[in-house]
Amino acid sequence: MSTMTDPPKADFRLSMLINDTRYRSLTFQVIAAIVIALSIWYLGNNLIQNLRAAGLNISYSFLGDPSGYDINQRLIEYDSQSSHGRAAVVGILNTLLVAFLACITATVFGVIAGVLRLSNNWLVSKLMAVYVEIFRNIPVLIWIIIIFTIMTAVLPGPREFRGENPTSSMLFDLFAFTNRGVYIPRPEFANGLFGATFLNWLLVIAVLVGSWFATREIEKRASLKQEQTGERPKTGLVKLAVWLVPFALLMVLMGLTWEVPALKGFNFSGGIKVGGPLIALWFALSIYTGAFIAENVRAGIQAISKGQTEAAAALGLRPGRIMNLVILPQALRVIIPPLISQYLNITKNSSLAIAVGYADITATLGGITLNQTGRAIECVLLLMLFYLTASLLISMAMNIYNASVKLKER
Amino acid sequence: MADQTTNPIAFVADGTIPPSPPPANQTGIIKWLRENLFSGVANTILTVLSILLIYVLLKNTLPWILNGVWNADSLAQCREILDGKTGACFAVLTERWHQLIYGFKYPDDAYWRPNLAFLLMLVAVAPVLFFDLPRKLLLFTAVYPFVAFWLIWGGTILVPIVALLGCVAAAVVFQKFGKNSFAAGFFGGIVVALVVWNVGGALIPDDANEGALLSAVPSRDLGGFMLNLMLGVTCVSLSLPLGIALALGRQSDMPLIKWVCVIFIEFIRGVPLITLLFVASVMLAYFFPPDSTVDLFLRVVIMITMFSAAYIAEVIRGGLAALPRGQYEAADSLGLDYPQAMRLIILPQALKISIPGIVNVAVGLFKDTTLVSVISMFDLVGMIRGPILASTEWNGVYWELLGFAALLFFVVCYGISQYSQWLERRLATDHH
Secondary structure (H helix, E strand, O other): OOOOOOOOOOOOHHHHHHHOOOHHHHHHHHHHHHHHHHHHHHHHHHHHHHHHHHHHOOOOHHOOOOOHOOOOOOOOOOOOOEEHHHHHHHHHHHHHHHHHHHHHHHHHHHHHHHHHOOOHHHHHHHHHHHHHHHHHHHHHHHHHHHHHHHHHHOOOOOOHHHHOOOOOOOEEEEEEEEEOOOEEOOEOOOOOOOOOHHHHHHHHHHHHHHHHHHHHHHHHHHHHHHHHHHOOOOOHHHHHHHHHHHHHHHHHHOOOEEEEEEEEOOOOEEEEEEEEEHHHHHHHHHHHHHHHHHHHHHHHHHHOHHHHHHHHHHHOOHHHHHHHHHHHHHHHHHHHHHHHHEEEHHHHHHHHHHHHOOOOHHHHHHHHHHHHOOHHHHHHHHHHHHHHHHHHHHHHHHHHHHHHHHOOOO | OOHEEEEEEEOOOOOOOOOOOOOHHHOOHHHHHHOOOOOOHHHHHHHHHHHEEEEEHHHHHHHHHHHHOOOOOOOHHHHHHHHOOOOOOOOOOHOOOHHHHHHOOOOHHOOOHHHHHHHHHHHHHHHHHOOOOOOOHHHHHHHHHHHHHHHOOOOOOOOHHHHHHHHHHHHHHHHOOOOHHHHHHHHHHOOOHHHHHHHHHHOOOOOOOOOOOOOOHHHHHHOOOHHHHHHHHHHHHHHHHHHHHHHHHHOOHHHHHHHHHHHHHHHHOOHHHHHHHHHHHHHHHHOOOOOOOOHHHHHHHHHHHEEEEEEEHHHHHHHHHHHOHHHHHHHHHHOOOOOHHHHHHHHHHHHHHHHHHHHHHHHHHHHHHHHHHOOOOEEHHHHHHHHHOOOOOOOOOOHHHHHHHHHHHHHHHHHHHHHHHHHHHHOOOOOO
């Protein structure tokens, strides 16, 4: 019987670097490392020379300088005396706001369209197919512009609300739809428990979260009771009370009032202004991405074989429970990963805000700040850093979710 | 045998009764309507709502389209002709047709050049898309990029010829040495091409553009839908090989290569295309040698190619991962080395699986070429939003122009996706 022996080590020849698989990968990597180092050196050298020629340097101190421009749509305090850094933060919050809103509505549109596309109703399923094809095959930039144009062309200007016989009137005297944006009443606390509005809102959220945990506890107890006695106690009213009573108490305690928008001079004032660009971007992103989500939902539902439904029916489950307990948990495993990558796309596509003048991070940091300070490299790098962080966080969440729903095979 | 007439039984059927037609509401169009549109209360409500929706849409758009004015010089004249009726002003399309298609700076007398290039592109692309066509046509496909470059940019014919010569030399070297060692052929080819390009580039006289057969057109004069098409076609074709290389690199056993590819792919996929276009417009110029002038078109092509290569790489990686392990092992056991195994066994199968994904990326990329309007290039959207809507004649003609742009993109993108579905059926070699 022969034994495996190591090949003789003594006769190492130079040609083995290419021909011997043991050394070849090492050779290639060394060559690659040299090439990469050389190109980085070359590009860096060009950069340094060009910067020197233009009399520039890399510095982020411009972020502290006053920005000198105004932003209409903002979630935090900001004026033209604030720094460029604060403008960037306003932009980041605006990006997150429109991405968050669009994710929710896109999911709603997508799920409705996806389910209706599988409907038995011929007309409805064809209509949904037309919706999906039209929106998927036309660039989102064109949709954003079209919807922005609809907003500004179709909705009345603020001046049409004026005078004795205005041509337009406010909806329920609470909401005003104008071509500059939609004005909605703003909730305010007359006697808040804290000085800062921000803390008051945090309290409201804390109370709601508390109610949510309480209802979950009630559900759990009901299930326990059901397992012990076979009878499920009625929990509907109790749950409703747990949701409503603490919330209502808090509202009365803090003195909730609504600041209703009113026409003052040439424009509306008071209330919350949801600007036209925000609405156009929000709606365009949701209806465009909704078409993609519809396809994902359809694929997910179709991926579940009909045998599953039949087996569940054979076990005696009612149709609603078949959907909830058998079909959806399996379909969601197929639907959710592409859904999350659609959310990623929404976040990235929200950078098209610059086309309609919505002040997201691309428009503030990558647009006005860049043009005013001329700090192209710094601004673009910061911009990329933000989007990269956001994408990596979202894909990390996706990986965690995927691991948790993975089929446990034995 | 007894006589029939004396049969004691009163009546005997002498044949089968023909089947009677089903009840009127169980057949034909009525049955179809009942089953597909009015099978229940909820369905009926949905049907009625859909019909209402279609009615409202048609009621608002049909008169607008049918009353459309096709011949006028300005919006004011359109309104005069319409005389208060609702109607579209399609005259903007006919009057500004050249601007929409070629941009506003491309020389008038040279419009035949991009037209010819477009027609030739159809010929060049055909053998790639349809396998039944004679393979000899691929030769034309290989020459096409140089012909198209010469037609669109014009100038001296020496530039495309030198470029073509470099590629031919590289191909010859690869044929000669690639049989023995893929690496020797590949890198030798690159070196030879670089040598040919440098020597040839030095030989071309500086004033070669003067008196050339086709007048030279600078890149910044390109525009309109032509620019979208050029960016889409160029970037997709360039990013395919790059994407394959990145996908293979990401699967590599060599840690350095693998991590370089992973970082590149994840970085590009993590940022929006618009930031990459910002890089192209304001930042990339800093990375070229100080005295070089790389024009914006080329910088945009570089960035978009990198962008789509990262996405295509991920699609192909999916295809590679979907292949059974046995295929790799079979290739190894046949004694094929890595390039042979990839070229002959792995990639043909992996690419076939990836086709739908690649087409999706291509469609998405073609739609994304509209983003160049944000960095003030005048593509179709840029033309509409810039020179045309800003002109005094056509200020306010939104719907006709945007609808036209949407229609153009829809036709191209829908066509590509239909082709991809046809190809999938065509390539399905597994039977079930």
